[in-house]
Amino acid sequence: MKSLRRRLLVSLCIAVLVVGSGLAGIAYRQVNRETKELLDNQLAQTAGIVAGQTVDTGHRSRDDDNDIEVAVWDADGRLQYSSTARIAVPLTHSTGFTEMILGGEPYRVYATNIGGRHIEVTQPVDTREDQAEAAALAAFLPVLVLLPVLALVIAFVIRALLQPVRDVAATVARRDAFAREALQAEGLPAEVMPLVTEINRLLERQNEAVQRERHFIADAAHALRTPLAALQLQADVLDGSDDPAERARRLSELRAGIQRAARLSEQLLSLARIESDTDTDGVGQAVDLDAVLREVQALYQSAAEPQQVTLRLDAHSHARVRGDQRRWLLIFGNLLDNALRYSPRGGRIELLTAAEGTAARMEIWDEGSGLDEDQLERVFERFYCAPGSGSTGSGLGFATVRTLVRQLGGEVTLHNRTDRSGLIARVILPQIKEESR
Amino acid sequence: MRILIVEDDPMIGASLVHGLTDEGYAVDWVRDGERAEAALQDRLNEFQIALLDWGLPQKTGIEVLRAIRQSGNNIPVLIITARDALHDRVEGLDQGADDFLVKPFELAELKARIRALARRHAGRIEPQLKTAILALDPASRTVTREGRRIQLTAREYAVLHALMQRPGTLLSRAQLEERIYGWSDAVESNAVEFLLHGLRQKIGSEQIENVRGIGWRVVTGG
Numbered sequence: 001m002k003s004l005r006r007r008l009l010v011s012l013c014i015a016v017l018v019v020g021s022g023l024a025g026i027a028y029r030q031v032n033r034e035t036k037e038l039l040d041n042q043l044a045q046t047a048g049i050v051a052g053q054t055v056d057t058g059h060r061s062r063d064d065d066n067d068i069e070v071a072v073w074d075a076d077g078r079l080q081y082s083s084t085a086r087i088a089v090p091l092t093h094s095t096g097f098t099e100m101i102l103g104g105e106p107y108r109v110y111a112t113n114i115g116g117r118h119i120e121v122t123q124p125v126d127t128r129e130d131q132a133e134a135a136a137l138a139a140f141l142p143v144l145v146l147l148p149v150l151a152l153v154i155a156f157v158i159r160a161l162l163q164p165v166r167d168v169a170a171t172v173a174r175r176d177a178f179a180r181e182a183l184q185a186e187g188l189p190a191e192v193m194p195l196v197t198e199i200n201r202l203l204e205r206q207n208e209a210v211q212r213e214r215h216f217i218a219d220a221a222h223a224l225r226t227p228l229a230a231l232q233l234q235a236d237v238l239d240g241s242d243d244p245a246e247r248a249r250r251l252s253e254l255r256a257g258i259q260r261a262a263r264l265s266e267q268l269l270s271l272a273r274i275e276s277d278t279d280t281d282g283v284g285q286a287v288d289l290d291a292v293l294r295e296v297q298a299l300y301q302s303a304a305e306p307q308q309v310t311l312r313l314d315a316h317s318h319a320r321v322r323g324d325q326r327r328w329l330l331i332f333g334n335l336l337d338n339a340l341r342y343s344p345r346g347g348r349i350e351l352l353t354a355a356e357g358t359a360a361r362m363e364i365w366d367e368g369s370g371l372d373e374d375q376l377e378r379v380f381e382r383f384y385c386a387p388g389s390g391s392t393g394s395g396l397g398f399a400t401v402r403t404l405v406r407q408l409g410g411e412v413t414l415h416n417r418t419d420r421s422g423l424i425a426r427v428i429l430p431q432i433k434e435e436s437r
Numbered sequence: 438m439r440i441l442i443v444e445d446d447p448m449i450g451a452s453l454v455h456g457l458t459d460e461g462y463a464v465d466w467v468r469d470g471e472r473a474e475a476a477l478q479d480r481l482n483e484f485q486i487a488l489l490d491w492g493l494p495q496k497t498g499i500e501v502l503r504a505i506r507q508s509g510n511n512i513p514v515l516i517i518t519a520r521d522a523l524h525d526r527v528e529g530l531d532q533g534a535d536d537f538l539v540k541p542f543e544l545a546e547l548k549a550r551i552r553a554l555a556r557r558h559a560g561r562i563e564p565q566l567k568t569a570i571l572a573l574d575p576a577s578r579t580v581t582r583e584g585r586r587i588q589l590t591a592r593e594y595a596v597l598h599a600l601m602q603r604p605g606t607l608l609s610r611a612q613l614e615e616r617i618y619g620w621s622d623a624v625e626s627n628a629v630e631f632l633l634h635g636l637r638q639k640i641g642s643e644q645i646e647n648v649r650g651i652g653w654r655v656v657t658g659g
Contacts, residue, residue, distance in 0.1 A: 222519050222520065225519035225539075225540045225541060226446050226449065226519055226540060227448075228540070228541040229446075229449055229519070229540035229541035229542065230446060230448035230449045230452060230541075231541070232541040232542065232543060232544075233448075233449060233452035233453060233456060233541075233544055234448065234452045236452070236456060236543060236544035236545070237452050237455040237456040237459065237544065240455060240456060240459035241455070241459060250452075250455060253448065253451060253452065256448065257448050260448065
């Protein structure tokens with residue numbers, strides 16, 4: 001993991017080091033050069049002072065500290081004065097600054113002609129270098145000493161600035177998995193705020209999902225209780241009668257109870273699977289709506305026979321819609337199950353498809369008793385059973401259908417037939433254009 | 438004893454009817470709140486106990502309970518519900534329910550609770566119903582005369598049970614019919630007399646006294 005703090009610290013320290021040494025280097029060279037110019041000026045000044053003096057007074061005209069030596073010649077080239085005997089300064093006929101080796105050592109020499117005399121001022125190069133060095137170092141050293149101080153300051157500032165991030169991290173680390181409250185966003189720097197805001201949004205979404213799951217589990221537990229209670233009682237009363245016919249009747253009731261419990265658990269599983277369906281396999285496929293309905297009709301023919309219910313098919317939409325066979329069989333299967341459950345004996349169920357512009361419409365008409373207007377939407381709630389339906393349905397069929405249809409980008413609604421002679425289940429969804437086949 | 442079952446689930450309702458009929462109770466079953474309230478408010482129906490489901494169409498169980506309690510009906514009510522949250526139970530009991538059973542439950546427990554409710558409602562402590570000579574045990578559904586076991590049919594047992602709820606109390610033929618037959622039972626005009634005749638032969642005719650024109654009662658003393 002890359003630490004922002006360490007990277008900031010390292011890069012800033014490198015920058016400080018580079019810029020600092022650069023500055024120090026420039027300062028060093030600058031001071032060094034300026035010191036030498038200063039020393040040159042000093043040589044020239046010394047020459048000027050010597051020129052203003054009467055040489056033969058024997059006045060020592062040399063600067064001890066700077067090892068400056070002076071030699072004066074008269075117009076005829078005779079040495080009038082030399083401040084030292086250690087080195088023999090040669091008489092040069094040129095003027096200005098030169099460097100020469102005297103007595104094995106390099107010297108800086110300034111020569112000038114003033115008032116008919118030739119004056120030469122010398123200084124050892126080593127002395128000059130020493131002085132320039134000392135001056136340069138004096139300028140350079142404080143920078144060098146301050147660099148680590150600067151690094152410390154940078155480290156401290158970075159640490160202080162990143163504290164809110166660490167605080168947020170610590171808060172997140174301490175959180176309970178099911179903690180619901182949002183992270184505190186007050187007083188956070190603007191750069192960290194979006195992160196915290198996004199985390200809070202995520203938490204919110206997660207809370208919603210957790211709540212949904214909890215409700216589902218509570219609802220499921222509740223919904224399972226009724227069929228289980230029925231099973232328990234059906235088993236309890238099995239041997240309560242001595243009449244073989246009564247016993248047979250109770251046994252068949254128990255069987256029906258088992259079937260109901262099995263169907264409910266199946267539908268629960270199916271709905272849970274659909275709702276958490278992250279694999280959208282087949283959603284992108286295209287199916288022929290008419291063909292699916294023909295298949296559904298064939299599948300349910302035998303289920304409709306005992307009730308003498310006729311399944312009439314009118315499927316000529318030629319519409320193609322999203323989805324795969326499995327989903328569509330679940331959708332129409334659930335709708336048809338419901339239509340069959342409420343169909344009167346000898347009734348008729350109509351299945352029809354139609355293409356309307358960009359949409360495809362599919363309807364199942366039954367001849368049941370329909371639903372009260374306020375129930376038409378409520379029956380799509382999970383585990384909701386219309387009151388007085390007297391049925392042993394799971395209350396999951398319509399919820400499953402709606403989840404599936406919406407996954408395919410459509411919508412499913414229920415309508416009473418105008419004369420309340422039955423229910424219409426209507427699925428509307430976008431058609432897939434022929435070209436995209 | 439006559440019991441009203443209020444349950445909208447067809448399977449649970451049917452099984453409860455089977456189980457309680459087997460036990461010798463007269464059982465009636467309604468599937469929604471409005472019919473339940475109507476049945477309970479009708480004084481002609483001599484229900485001794487009501488089993489009330491919480492989630493009902495038309496009117497919820499709690500609405501039914503509130504309504505009958507407000508009208509002064511003190512019938513013992515046993516709630517049977519799939520909702521087991523504490524506040525549901527508290528609310529049910531506070532609204533005047535006498536007991537609470539959470540689905541799923543076993544028939545044996547329901548029957549025991551029904552017996553307990555009947556006992557409490559009659560103000561008895563002892564589970565057995567007794568006269569000086571006879572003893573009736575609702576739990577085992579056995580009748581003994583001076584310690585000797587007597588075999589009775591389910592209907593005969595029901596008649597004796599009704600008479601022994603409060604030994605010495607007179608019950609008319611109509612009252613006895615009410616307590617031993619449900620709505621769906623076809624009652625012959627002299628069925629009660631016929632049952633009493635059989636019953637008296639088995640337990641001793643002196644144990645049941647007929648007050649002509651009024652009804653019957655069990656004799657309390659020896």
